[in-house]
Amino acid sequence: MSLTEIAFYFLSFLAIFSGLAVILSRNPVHSVLYLIVTFFSIAGHYFLMNAQFLAAVHIIVYAGAIMVLFLYVIMMLNLNEEQEEKTKSWVKIAAVVSSCSIMLILVSLISKSTIVMGKAPMADDAGLVQNLGKVLYKDYLLPFELASVLFLAAMVGAVYLSKKETSKS
Template structure:
């Protein structure tokens, strides 16, 4: 019965993803994307990746989407200011995306995927085990991300600053 949780979450994520790209109002797009991210966090919990589920909620729903909402608010966007695309361009975009999906599905259909372990039994996603891997094998990349964040911060401040002349 609990297998249906996966299908329910998948349905929610695909539906909200479709609503993100089809909603006229950018604010609605942001809110649907938050819902989509929450359903993806649910998928992570089903896969027993608890650390990533929490980080996903904190980083995506907590930080990134709030940033998006602030920018949409700041630029005062609504359905009226939304630029329109011609019907032909929309149709070709849908066909292009659908063909990409078709290519991926047909390419992977014959692939044999043999699970080594059931996600319920794998304990790699727990905070303790992932922390050990992160601070032993991946210590250098972990430290380098601080440099990345510093440069991103400097870049964002520099870009957001008004010109003083």
């Protein structure tokens, strides 16, 4: 087994087991911490696939911004494990059955289908910011601008929703 294979399997098991721990841990703060472990292992996968800039952005955005937001909300709401009520057993069974069937369907689909290869293999420096920036600002300029409009709308919405309601009339 080569080093990259070992890295792939290690990162995959880390991602899946910490993903399971996110779902099964009773304390929401522990879930957030396990989710950060999952995100770091996914960033490791991006490094393995030569998407270096994407890995860096993934760590900055997810571990640095989104999970901190989650932690702040959990801290402000003061959630702990006592507030979690027991899930009904038929809901548990239904969740296991439906998620396993989704997994089964997708795995059988993947193993049956043949994936067409591209013409040229990807260059090693294609994932660097120089090349990604060229693609983003040349081919995807309109979606980029629309994304900024989406961010503005999300920011206005978040500020408006989380504002304390002033008493009307």
